[in-house]
Amino acid sequence: MSLILDHVNYSYGDDTALAVHALKDVNLVIPDGQFIGLIGHTGSGKSTLVQHLNGLLKPTSGAIYYNGEDIHDKDYDKKNLRSKVGLVFQYPEHQLFEIDVFKDVCFGPKNLGLFQKETELRAYAALKQVGIEDEYFYQSPFDLSGGQKRRVAIAGVLAMKPEILVLDEPTAGLDPRGRDEILDQIAKLKEETGITVILVSHSMEDVARYVERIIVMNQGSVLYDDTPREVFQHYRELEQVGLAAPQVTYIMQALAKKGMKVDPAATTIAEAVEEILKAL
Amino acid sequence: MGIIKTDKLTFEYIRRDEEGNVEGITRAVDEVDLDVKQGDFIAILGHNGSGKSTLAKHINAILYPTEGTVWVDGMDTQDENHLWDIRSEAGMVFQNPDNQIIGQVVEEDVGFGPENMGVPTKEIWERVEESLKAVGMYEYRKHSPNKLSGGQKQRVSIAGVIAMHPKCIILDEPTAMLDPNGRKEVIRAVRALNDVEGITVVLITHYMEEIIHADMVYVMDKGRIAMEGTPREIFSRVEELQDLRLDVPQVTLLAYELKQRGVNLPDGILTIEELVAALSGLKGA
Amino acid sequence: MIRDITLGQYYQTESVIHKLDPRVKLVATIGFIISLFVVDSWVGYVVAAAFLAIMIQLSKVPFRFMVKGMKAIVMILMITVVFNLFLTPGEPLVTFWKLTITKEGLRIAVMMAVRLAFLIVGSSLMTLTTTPNSLTDGMEKLMGPLKYVKVPVHEVAMMMSIALRFIPILLEETDKIMKAQIARGADFESGNLIKKAKAMVPLLVPLFISAFRRANDLAMAMEARCYRGGEHRTKMKPLQYHAADRIAYLILLLYFASCVAVRIWL
Numbered sequence: 001m002s003l004i005l006d007h008v009n010y011s012y013g014d015d016t017a018l019a020v021h022a023l024k025d026v027n028l029v030i031p032d033g034q035f036i037g038l039i040g041h042t043g044s045g046k047s048t049l050v051q052h053l054n055g056l057l058k059p060t061s062g063a064i065y066y067n068g069e070d071i072h073d074k075d076y077d078k079k080n081l082r083s084k085v086g087l088v089f090q091y092p093e094h095q096l097f098e099i100d101v102f103k104d105v106c107f108g109p110k111n112l113g114l115f116q117k118e119t120e121l122r123a124y125a126a127l128k129q130v131g132i133e134d135e136y137f138y139q140s141p142f143d144l145s146g147g148q149k150r151r152v153a154i155a156g157v158l159a160m161k162p163e164i165l166v167l168d169e170p171t172a173g174l175d176p177r178g179r180d181e182i183l184d185q186i187a188k189l190k191e192e193t194g195i196t197v198i199l200v201s202h203s204m205e206d207v208a209r210y211v212e213r214i215i216v217m218n219q220g221s222v223l224y225d226d227t228p229r230e231v232f233q234h235y236r237e238l239e240q241v242g243l244a245a246p247q248v249t250y251i252m253q254a255l256a257k258k259g260m261k262v263d264p265a266a267t268t269i270a271e272a273v274e275e276i277l278k279a280l
Numbered sequence: 281m282g283i284i285k286t287d288k289l290t291f292e293y294i295r296r297d298e299e300g301n302v303e304g305i306t307r308a309v310d311e312v313d314l315d316v317k318q319g320d321f322i323a324i325l326g327h328n329g330s331g332k333s334t335l336a337k338h339i340n341a342i343l344y345p346t347e348g349t350v351w352v353d354g355m356d357t358q359d360e361n362h363l364w365d366i367r368s369e370a371g372m373v374f375q376n377p378d379n380q381i382i383g384q385v386v387e388e389d390v391g392f393g394p395e396n397m398g399v400p401t402k403e404i405w406e407r408v409e410e411s412l413k414a415v416g417m418y419e420y421r422k423h424s425p426n427k428l429s430g431g432q433k434q435r436v437s438i439a440g441v442i443a444m445h446p447k448c449i450i451l452d453e454p455t456a457m458l459d460p461n462g463r464k465e466v467i468r469a470v471r472a473l474n475d476v477e478g479i480t481v482v483l484i485t486h487y488m489e490e491i492i493h494a495d496m497v498y499v500m501d502k503g504r505i506a507m508e509g510t511p512r513e514i515f516s517r518v519e520e521l522q523d524l525r526l527d528v529p530q531v532t533l534l535a536y537e538l539k540q541r542g543v544n545l546p547d548g549i550l551t552i553e554e555l556v557a558a559l560s561g562l563k564g565a
Numbered sequence: 566m567i568r569d570i571t572l573g574q575y576y577q578t579e580s581v582i583h584k585l586d587p588r589v590k591l592v593a594t595i596g597f598i599i600s601l602f603v604v605d606s607w608v609g610y611v612v613a614a615a616f617l618a619i620m621i622q623l624s625k626v627p628f629r630f631m632v633k634g635m636k637a638i639v640m641i642l643m644i645t646v647v648f649n650l651f652l653t654p655g656e657p658l659v660t661f662w663k664l665t666i667t668k669e670g671l672r673i674a675v676m677m678a679v680r681l682a683f684l685i686v687g688s689s690l691m692t693l694t695t696t697p698n699s700l701t702d703g704m705e706k707l708m709g710p711l712k713y714v715k716v717p718v719h720e721v722a723m724m725m726s727i728a729l730r731f732i733p734i735l736l737e738e739t740d741k742i743m744k745a746q747i748a749r750g751a752d753f754e755s756g757n758l759i760k761k762a763k764a765m766v767p768l769l770v771p772l773f774i775s776a777f778r779r780a781n782d783l784a785m786a787m788e789a790r791c792y793r794g795g796e797h798r799t800k801m802k803p804l805q806y807h808a809a810d811r812i813a814y815l816i817l818l819l820y821f822a823s824c825v826a827v828r829i830w831l
Binding site for chain 3: 381395404425440444
């Protein structure tokens with residue numbers, strides 16, 4: 001069970017002179033159960049890449065295989081794919097439309113043609129997974145707070161029981177509290193269900209705390225694809241492409257340069273504290 | 281009296297249910313006293329719903345206090361005769377870059393404020409040019425705003441406010457919808473305004489790294505001012521900040537954690553250089 | 566994709582026509598349309614065609630862009646031609662089954678087709694050479710006198726320019742919401758008309774909510790920048806006639822006079 005991108009290219013604008021190569025020869029293997037961070041600045045191609053994962057965009061050349069099957073085969077069931085690869089767009093609360101929270105979350109499973117009973121069970125489970133209490137179920141989604149709306153929108157995708165959950169900048173526009181709540185909720189979900197999670201972000205600090213693998217995109221190509229420790233070692237190169245490693249990386253690098261015996265590759269505060277205490 | 285002064289500013293709004301019956305009264309801003317000196321850079325922090333945006337809208341006379349008073353440059357915002365003077369002296373930049381640009385060409389948008397104020401045509405052009413140059417967007421003057429990045433759009437919005445020649449500028453979470461590069465661009469432009477042009481800045485944000493250079497920081501919670509002080513004073517109160525669920529920059533947090541573990545470090549470390557210097561000092565000793 | 570639809574269809578290039586004051590182009594377009602109904606002889610159409618051809622030449626806009634506008638009205642054109650062709654009484658030319666083409670019918674059908682085609686090409690020429698922005702400005706200025714009979718000219722012009730600014734934003738938003746709903750298994754394509762209309766709900770509700778939110782934000786931003794209607798307002802780019810505009814008016818007048826002359830004497 002895995003998602004494979006094989007030499008995927010994507011360009012738009014048919015006129016040859018004006019064509020924009022949004023993706024250039026992207027090769028990726030996304031195995032089951034990984035927690036992946038997809039990083040890149042605006043216009044690096046990360047959002048385009050994400051829309052390829054569930055077949056919303058079709059590669060200009062190259063192929064995408066889900067569980068060994070080419071998703072752009074003529075008789076491939078795209079609707080089924082979209083339920084297996086759940087995509088949560090940026091500002092997902094902008095897609096809410098039903099009269100109450102529960103009905104909105106039912107929209108996805110209902111589209112899959114499930115029985116009402118199953119639909120409702122799934123909606124209930126999904127709302128619980130994102131930490132929405134029963135008292136909100138029959139409220140209008142538009143009366144909720146920003147963070148709650150977003151969690152309801154995420155539940156709307158979770159109710160389709162995806163095997164891969166892709167979240168495009170799920171914390172954009174939220175305050176630190178809302179951001180932490182969402183990220184903690186996702187991490188918990190990952191732990192409980194073993195689902196594959198791809199977290200698209202431009203914040204290294206956010207991602208470093210949670211993920212086990214980081215894919216860095218730049219100008220439509222994959223720049224790095226490795227563990228956070230390894231990726232952040234390239235902090236100078238990251239800066240050149242408009243990204244930055246977490247502050248901790250810079251502190252540890254600076255300390256190491258000053259002759260302190262610390263591991264310059266520490267990526268979290270907890271690691272850094274231990275390293276510095278050891279060195280002192 | 282400073283350029284902006286509030287005295288026991290309170291703002292309440294009535295919540296109604298679907299039938300229009302009163303459900304209750306929410307106090308969004310609760311007896312806030314502010315006094316901002318001309319030329320200062322002040323930052324207001326707080327999470328969503330803390331009342332910081334409501335407070336900001338009072339300075340531009342978009343909202344009026346339920347109780348208490350707001351003065352901008354000595355003018356009471358409730359005095360209707362001064363409404364347009366207040367709005368041109370206290371410019372406002374909002375969160376969503378798309379929803380505050382009116383013109384279809386960058387330069388026309390920047391000219392919108394002066395047009396409304398009845399500035400003569402020739403002077404509008406001079407103001408547009410200097411404002412766009414001040415935010416580094418002059419070369420984009422003929423572009424359509426739709427083709428710009430978020431950071432660039434916000435800089436255009438800032439130029440649109442500067443063109444009105446305000447004495448102070450209030451920015452209501454101008455970077456919340458931007459990526460890190462856009463955020464840096466905007467903050468750089470805002471700091472330049474304050475340093476070079478001497479315009480008073482009120483920056484409302486929830487990003488800690490944006491307030492390091494502020495002269496004064498106010499932290500709001502539940503409509504009240506919960507903390508106030510210089511950035512260094514604020515950042516030395518890590519636990520309180522964490523209680524308010526606000527971010528603390530990683531350097532400050534690391535220094536705090538080390539202190540908790542018995543390392544002898546000064547309070548309120550703000551930059552990497554400070555921390556590295558302090559730590560290597562310890563090591564040397 | 567929805568994003569690809571171009572609106573206003575302005576064609577960027579440097580030409581005499583592009584540089585003209587929008588008021589001249591508006592008046593000229595209206596004048597040209599009236600002239601099409603003034604002339605009623607082949608000579609008249611030749612004069613109109615010549616005038617149009619020269620203007621197209623001067624505008625430096627490739628002819629294929631003019632024809633693009635025609636595609637939209639091909640159906641209307643066909644229906645007009647067919648109705649006129651078969652339903653005009655007069656001297657029969659050809660008869661098959663119950664349908665008769667008359668000499669008068671043929672004449673009127675061809676004339677109508679030519680009129681419509683010229684009309685479309687003529688107005689496309691205006692939109693292709695004038696930015697939506699200056700078109701709005703031109704209209705505001707031309708309709709200025711209507712203010713005195715309580716027509717909110719400034720407000721209408723402001724609404725038009727705001728609409729033009731937000732159309733691309735809302736189109737992009739439509740595209741985004743549509744994709745988000747497709748990702749939730751929505752189907753916007755299959756099914757009969759009723760099913761399709763129902764499928765639009767998840768798209769339209771969020772779109773309306775977003776439009777209202779934007780309108781609200783924008784109103785606040787405009788007020789914060791001292792906007793209080795058209796009174797006391799100065800213009801950054803006031804419209805001013807130049808020599809070229811006066812010459813253009815003269816040429817227009819000459820053209821119109823010759824159309825009237827053709828009508829009277831030929």
